[in-house]
Amino acid sequence: xxxxxxxxxxxxxxxxxxxxxxxxxxxxxxxxxxxxxxxxxxxxxxxxxxxxxxxxxxxxxxxxxxxxxxxxxxxxxxxxxxxxxxxxxxxxxxxxxxxxxxxxxxxxxxxxxxxxxxxxxxxxxxxxxxxxxxxxxxxxxxxxxxxxxxxxxxxxxxxxxxxxxxxxxxxxxxxxxxxxxxxxxxxxxxxxxxxxxxxxxxxxxxxxxxxxxxxxxxxxxxxxxxxxxxxxxxxxxxxxxxxxxxxxxxxxxxxxxxxxxxxxxxxxxxxxxxxxxxxxxxxxxxxxxxxxxxxxxxxxxxxxxxxxxxxxxxxxxxxxxxxxxxxxxxxxxxxxxxxxxxxxxxxxxxxxxxxxxxxxxxxxxxxxxxxxxxxxxxxxxxxxxxxxxxxxxxxxxxxxxxxxxxxxxxxxxxxxxxxxxxxxxxxxxxxxxxxxxxxxxxxxxxxxxxxxxxxxxxxxxxxxxxxxxxxxxxxxxxxxxxxxxxxxxx
Numbered sequence: 181x182x183x184x185x186x187x188x189x190x191x192x193x194x195x196x197x198x199x200x201x202x203x204x205x206x207x208x209x210x211x212x213x214x215x216x217x218x219x220x221x222x223x224x225x226x227x228x229x230x231x232x233x234x235x236x237x238x239x240x241x242x243x244x245x246x247x248x249x250x251x252x253x254x255x256x257x258x259x260x261x262x263x264x265x266x267x268x269x270x271x272x273x274x275x276x277x278x279x280x281x282x283x284x285x286x287x288x289x290x291x292x293x294x295x296x297x298x299x300x301x302x303x304x305x306x307x308x309x310x311x312x313x314x315x316x317x318x319x320x321x322x323x324x325x326x327x328x329x330x331x332x333x334x335x336x337x338x339x340x341x342x343x344x345x346x347x348x349x350x351x352x353x354x355x356x357x358x359x360x361x362x363x364x365x366x367x368x369x370x371x372x373x374x375x376x377x378x379x380x381x382x383x384x385x386x387x388x389x390x391x392x393x394x395x396x397x398x399x400x401x402x403x404x405x406x407x408x409x410x411x412x413x414x415x416x417x418x419x420x421x422x423x424x425x426x427x428x429x430x431x432x433x434x435x436x437x438x439x440x441x442x443x444x445x446x447x448x449x450x451x452x453x454x455x456x457x458x459x460x461x462x463x464x465x466x467x468x469x470x471x472x473x474x475x476x477x478x479x480x481x482x483x484x485x486x487x488x489x490x491x492x493x494x495x496x497x498x499x500x501x502x503x504x505x506x507x508x509x510x511x512x513x514x515x516x517x518x519x520x521x522x523x524x525x526x527x528x529x530x531x532x533x534x535x536x537x538x539x540x541x542x543x544x545x546x547x548x549x550x551x552x553x554x555x556x557x558x559x560x561x562x563x564x565x566x567x568x569x570x571x572x573x574x575x576x577x578x579x580x581x582x583x584x585x586x587x588x589x590x591x592x593x594x595x596x597x598x599x600x601x602x603x604x605x606x607x608x609x610x611x612x613x614x615x616x617x618x619x620x621x622x623x624x625x626x627x628x629x630x631x632x633x634x635x636x637x638x639x640x641x642x643x644x645x646x647x648x649x650x651x652x653x654x655x656x657x658x659x660x661x662x663x664x665x666x667x668x669x670x
Contacts, residue, residue, distance in 0.1 A: 219570040222551035223264040225271045226284040229553045265302035265309045268326030294331040312346040335379045350396035352404040367392040385425045399456030407439040440464035440472040455502040464499040471496035488532040503550035505557045520544040594668035601638040610657040615650045645669045
C-alpha cells in the first residue's frame, strides 16, 4: 500500500483495564505495517492536530480523520518537519532549517529570510515566533513577525563566543528563556525581554550561574520550574517566581542522588520530566536507595518524597514525558518485565500503575510527545506490529478511531456466562479474541473468525473463568491490534 495513504486503526473502546484506566491503542497507522511514520511535533492549530511524519510530510487530524497536508518530501524536508509554533493565525514549520508558514488551507509558504537550527524548539509571544537560527544576516535568537513576514535577529550568538549554540526556549512572564553554550559561559540560562530588548545571564539566588538547565515547565501557579546543575548539589529542582532569581527547592545530591537529566542537546520541548500536579512538583529523582524513580516536592511542607519504586531495587524506571491529563499524571516508565510503557499516577503509591503494555513483555511501547487535543491525550508509541505511530487515550470513552474498526461494545460486562463483543469493520478482516489474567497468562483464545465489512459479533465464553478482571485483545491474522479493554467475570 502506498505510504502516502492513511491506513488507520481507529477504535471506540469505552472500557478500562484492571486499574480503571482507559486502554490506549493505535489510532493512525500512517505508515502501514512494521515500518514507522514516527509522528512528531504534535501541535494543536485551528481546532486540529498537526504532526510531521518520517519522510511522509505534514499531516493533520481533525478528531476523526487524518489527512496529508503535503505530499511526501514536497518541501524537501529530508527526514521530517518537527518544529512548530503558531502566531497570528499561522502555523510556522521548521523544515530542515527552512521556515514555512501555513494558514490551515492551501500549501505552506516559505519565509524567505528565516532559517533555523534543527534543534530549535520555537515559541511565540503575541504575533512573533522566536527561534534559534538566522534572519538572513546574523545567527542567534531571532523572531519572525507573523504580520509582516519579516525575520529579525535580537541576540547574536557570537556574543557568547565562537561556535556558540542556543536551544531549549520557553516563554515565561512575557520573556524568552533559553539555554546558551559558548565561550566561558557553557550551558547557561539566559533571558530575553522583548519590552526592553535586553538579554541577560540568569544567576541563582545564591549568585551561582547554574549550568545545563532542562525540562522547563510553567505551572498553573504561574511559576517556572526546571532542573539545573548548581555548584553544591549537582542537578536539582529550581523555580523562578516572577522577576526573582532562581531558587533551589531540593538537595538530593547530598545522598549521592539528584534529579534525572538527559545528556542531550535538549531542543525538544516535548521532552519534559518536571510537572506541577496538584500542590506538588513531580519529577524523576534518586533518593540514594531506589534509583531514578517518580518523586515529588510538596509546595506546602517543602518535603521531598518517593512516590513509588516502579523498577524495584536500585534499578531506575526513568519516568519521562510527565503530563497531567484528566486529573492524573501520565508518563513513560521502564521496568524489567514490561520495558518502556505508559504509566499513570494519582500521586500515591497505590494509585501508580501500568496503564497498558502496548508492546507486550519486555518490548518497548516507548510512549512520548504527549499532547492534549479535543479532550483526549495523543502520543507517539509502538505496539508489537505497527512501528511508531500515533495513538490516543480517552479518559471517558476509551480509544476512538475510524478507519479499521468502530462502535466496539462489550456486553454484558460484568458477566457471569458468555460475553458478546460487537464491532463494525471498515474492511473484511479475520479476527481472534484473546483473554489474559492479571499475571499475563492467556486463559482463552478464540478460533480465527471471518468478519465482514460492517457489523460483526464475536462471542467470548467466560463461564469457565474465576471471578476476576481479564484483559481482552482483538487482533487480525497479521497480529495487528484492533481493540483492547477489560472484561469482568463476576
